[in-house]
Amino acid sequence: MNAAALARSRSAPILLGIATLAAFIALMQVLVETGLLNRFIVPPPSDVALAFERVIMEEHILARFLLTMQECVSCAVLLAVFGISIGTLLHKVNILRLATETWVAAAAAAPTVLMYPLFMVIFGRSATTIVMMGFVAGLPAVILKTIEGLSGTKRVLMNVGMSFKLTPWQMFWKIQFPSALPTIFTGFKLGLIFALINVVGVEFLINFGGLGQLINDLAERYDLAGTYAAICFVILVSVCFFVVVEWFERWLTRAA
Structure with missing residues (x-):
């Protein structure tokens, strides 16, 4: 699929949004794990994902x-x-x-x-x-x-x-x-x-x-x-x- 067809596709913006969100989450995980972000202020996204079940239940x-x-x-x-x-x-x-x-x-x-x-x-x-x-x-x-x-x-x-x-x-x-x-x-x-x-x-x-x-x-x-x-x-x-x-x-x- 060429660039013009991809731009006209209805799914392209959705896929780009999902990919951007995934990249942001991965970046936050790396920044917390490497200590560039304080985990006592910003928890690792993996911990947030594990907290969903506890919060729901x-x-x-x-x-x-x-x-x-x-x-x-x-x-x-x-x-x-x-x-x-x-x-x-x-x-x-x-x-x-x-x-x-x-x-x-x-x-x-x-x-x-x-x-x-x-x-x-x-x-x-x-x-x-x-x-x-x-x-x-x-x-x-x-x-x-x-x-x-x-x-x-x-x-x-x-x-x-x-x-x-x-x-x-x-x-x-x-x-x-x-x-x-x-x-x-x-x-x-x-x-x-x-x-x-x-x-x-x-x-x-x-x-x-x-x-x-x-x-x-x-x-x-x-x-x-x-x-x-x-x-x-x-x-x-x-x-x-x-x-x-x-x-x-x-x-x-x-x-x-």
């Missing part, structure tokens, strides 16, 4: 994994409903957009995780606090990219809609929204990244359920191999989410 990993997934799904639903709706509202009402867009952009850069004591006062030490923290962290990215996507609709498409005498509602659903979908999904994925970081981070901080609490427990026991194994499950949550979101994006784009 002894730490109730499935229940913790499902709890974190449930919290992330709740964040995703809230982001999709409120983020896209608010972004659409700001796009439609220009004076409201001019009054608030700068504040939304500022909120995107704010370290919202530091507000967890306030959220605990409001919602208590519960999963609701974790979900709301993730939702607030991811909301600005979804709002901003929704505004950007709707504002970036090509003028020629709008002219075509006006030539067919489409109503404002039809113009939105048949032209603006389908045109903005790629940008909206980019914002949605960014929002999910921020939400997942905050979900696991707040679980860690308030020591309440999920994979974040497991990482906290293992770190306090100085079980480095187990801690890194638990972090791998957090990465698995992220991978699962992005696979589903990309599939849904492809389906919705075709349907639109």
Whole structure:
């Protein structure tokens, strides 16, 4: 297979990714074994691999994994409903957009995780606090990219809609929204990244359920191999989410 055919192959990126990951793991193993990396800070990947069975069997990993997934799904639903709706509202009402867009952009850069004591006062030490923290962290990215996507609709498409005498509602659903979908999904994925970081981070901080609490427990026991194994499950949550979101994006784009 020549280079051009390999570049067009769907399996090539997957194989390259797997090979890169394997090379990175092998490099880390060599660096730890040779003493260039302190094994009391970074455990050998072989130890991490052996810790998976222990973490799965002894730490109730499935229940913790499902709890974190449930919290992330709740964040995703809230982001999709409120983020896209608010972004659409700001796009439609220009004076409201001019009054608030700068504040939304500022909120995107704010370290919202530091507000967890306030959220605990409001919602208590519960999963609701974790979900709301993730939702607030991811909301600005979804709002901003929704505004950007709707504002970036090509003028020629709008002219075509006006030539067919489409109503404002039809113009939105048949032209603006389908045109903005790629940008909206980019914002949605960014929002999910921020939400997942905050979900696991707040679980860690308030020591309440999920994979974040497991990482906290293992770190306090100085079980480095187990801690890194638990972090791998957090990465698995992220991978699962992005696979589903990309599939849904492809389906919705075709349907639109």
